[in-house]
Amino acid sequence: MEQKNKQKIKQLTSQINEHNYAYYVLDQPYLSDAEYDNLFRELESLEKANPALIEPSSPTQRVGHPIKSGFQNYDHEIPMLSLSNAINEQEISEFNKRINKWLDQSKTFYVAEPKIDGLGVSLIYKNGKLIRALTRGDGYSGEDITHNIKTINAVPMILRGENYPSFLEIRGEIFMLKSDFEILNKARAHVGEKLFANARNAAAGSVRQLDPNITSRRKLSIFCYELGASDGLDVNTHWDMLSYLKSIGLPVNPLAKKIDSIDNMILYHQDLEEKRDNIPYEIDGSVIKVDSYTLRSKLGERARSPRWAIAAKFKSKNAETQILDIILQVGRTGVITPVAKIKEVEISGAIISSATLHNQDEIDKKDIRINDYVIVERSGDVIPKIIKVLKEKRPKNTQKFAISDFNWPDPNCKIERIDGEAAYRCINPNCxxxxxxxxxxxxxxxxxxxxxxxxxxxxxxxxxxxxxxxxxxxxxxxxxxxxxxxxxxxxxxxxxxxxxxxxxTTFPRFLFGLGIPNVGQHISKILDIHCHSSI
CATH class of the missing domain: 1.10.150.20 (5' to 3' exonuclease, C-terminal subdomain)
Incomplete structure (x- = not known):
């Protein structure tokens, strides 16, 4: 009887995994939701009656127990670097020219993919089994979020087939569909919980839950896009790598495309931007990568980004709103930044309620006043800023604003403008x-x-x-x-x-944390190497 149950559990597990592959990787589901649920319940029932037959990789084991405290950090085998940006078509063209010049050739082949506005993740498989999932973190180490990543049905617990190395690290992007984000926020509003500002924040917050039960109730998706470290995987091009990932059960973006000229590179980017609103998840640009791994090795990397890839950003979206107030924020170095508090407005799926005004010169140059109607742009789809004052709609009750006239609530603080600088500073170190x-x-x-x-x-x-x-x-x-x-x-x-x-901790983290002017993450690491001083 036990052998019969074991075979039935194996059969049901296989059917569920095959459906997940067809649904998330091939986008060709062959089971209805009801049929899938019936298979899952049958498997749950059998495992409940035969607990000794439960495998850690069973589909029923995706949601585990909450972890007791914070997330453990692990180093990435190969750093997860960020990408340099191109903000217009001219910069995309210049990227192609640089590549051809460095390689001393007239034509280079690329692969282009949508730049998803999500959360970078590293999936680590050992002998085909998912053993760990890490956030990108600072690019050199990330937090262990395995317990939450296992709740995502699109992530296989065991790779398909047998054509994989003993160790394989894959990079991907976790995201939330626009429709799932709306459902989540409606549910939160219904019970009086704070709404997520955008789908990216919702996805990031979901994978950093201590309790995977919470994550499992929020529908997360993933596309895998890059190879990290591996034990002897023989793949020569990025395009072949994407095909390989698909063959072993990992979802890749179906909008990825081979590019053979600068004209097609720009056309791909333009086409994505035109279709942006109809794509079911948030994207903020396209990613363009040299296809050949051999050429990538020749091109190498900068301190923070590879030379062989670029993130081409879309034009920023904007919206009309009104300035309700201007407040001052003091940074840790004492620099004072004026911030406009505005009527809430939605831009690119995010609810915007404030916008940076940079400094007094910016306020004076644009003649920005409290109660003005303005155009707010989400620059680079991240930092909102005011790009235009609608002076034809200016109300009679507008008020000019000057940092020097601002009455700081702390009597011990003194605001001064440093000669040669645009910024004002609070010069009280105990502010x-x-x-x-x-x-x-x-x-x-x-x-x-x-x-x-x-x-x-x-x-x-x-x-x-x-x-x-x-x-x-x-x-x-x-x-x-x-x-x-x-x-x-x-x-x-x-x-x-x-x-x-x-x-x-490590010396670079501690040094960076001290906030010494001009000592960022990169300089902290250089000082650590130079001084042999890791703690």
């Missing part, structure tokens, strides 16, 4: 806003990575005088936190655990 910015930076993901120490918690701890400097973070105790609003037993314990875990 609470500056200190808050420094502490936020120190705790951030790319620095000490203290999970749960976000801006609101830092602000709260400052207000109750539990924080004044970096070392105060490591003096915090459970008894200090449990008395405060926002904290219950579990959240207080989790924060103390995360603080303690951050003590095991």
């Amino acid at each position: 609470k806003s500056r200190v808050m910015g420094m502490l936020e930076h120190f705790c951030s993901k790319n620095a000490m990575n203290i999970e749960g120490m976000g801006p609101q918690i830092v602000k709260q701890l400052l207000e109750v005088n539990l924080l004044e400097s970096f070392d105060d973070i490591y003096r915090l105790k459970y008894d200090d936190l449990i008395k405060l609003d926002r904290f219950k037993d579990k959240s207080a314990m989790n924060l103390i655990t995360s603080i303690n875990e951050s003590k095991t």
Whole structure:
């Protein structure tokens, strides 16, 4: 009887995996939702009656138990670098010219794909089994989110066939369909929860849940787009690599295309931009890569990006809105940035409620006033800014704004404009806003990575005088936190655990966290190598 049940479980598992492959990779589903659900329930029932026969890779085991505390970091075998940008067709053309010049040839073949507005992830398979999934992180190390990635049906727990190396790392982009994002936000609005600003934030928040049950209820998707490290995989071109990924059960973007000329490169980009609103997920450009791996090796990499690829951005979208107020934000270095608070408006799937004004010169140059009607652009589909004041619609009650006239609430703070600079600065090193910015930076993901120490918690701890400097973070105790609003037993314990875990770090992260002017992530790593000083 046990052998019969074992065979039936194997058969059902195979049927479910084949359907997932047909649905997510081939886009040719052959089972209805009801038929799929019946197979899944039958498998669940059999496994419940025969728990000794449950395999870790079973489709029923995708949703595991919550993890107790923060995410563990692991190094990427090969860095997950960012891409250089091209913001117009001329820059796309210049990229092609540079490639041909460096390679000393007249023509190069490329592969182009949509640039999905999602979250980069690394999938690691050992002997065909998914053993780990990491976020991109800082490009050199990422957080272990395996428990959440397993909930995505499009990600195979076991690769198809047998044509794969013993170790294989694949890069992909996690995203949420526009329709699934709308459903999620409607559900959150119904129960009074805060809405996600855009689909990317929803996807990023979903994969960083401690409880995979929450992630499993949010429909996430993935397209795989690049090879990371591997143990002897013999693939010569990017196009062949995409075909290979598809053959072993990993979904790739069907809109990827081989490109044989600069004219076709630009046509592909233009065509994507025209179809952008009809594509079921958010994209913000196209990615263009040299097809040949041999040529990629010749071209090499810069410090932060490969020379053989570029991200061509779409023209920024914009919308009309009204300025309700102008406030000042103080950064950790004391630089003061004026920010326009505007009537909420949707741009590229994101709800925008503020826009940077950069500095006083920008305000004066564009004659930006409170209560003005303006055009707001989501520059690079990330940072909103005001590109035009609609002076023909200017109300009578507009108010001019000058940083020098602003009454700063902290009497100990003094605002000055430094000679030769456009920016104003707060020159008080103990300014609470500056200190808050420094502490936020120190705790951030790319620095000490203290999970749960976000801006609101830092602000709260400052207000109750539990924080004044970096070392105060490591003096915090459970008894200090449990008395405060926002904290219950579990959240207080989790924060103390995360603080303690951050003590095991690297010299570049610590150095970057100190916020020394002109010492960013890259310089921190260079200093670490030069000084042999990793801790």
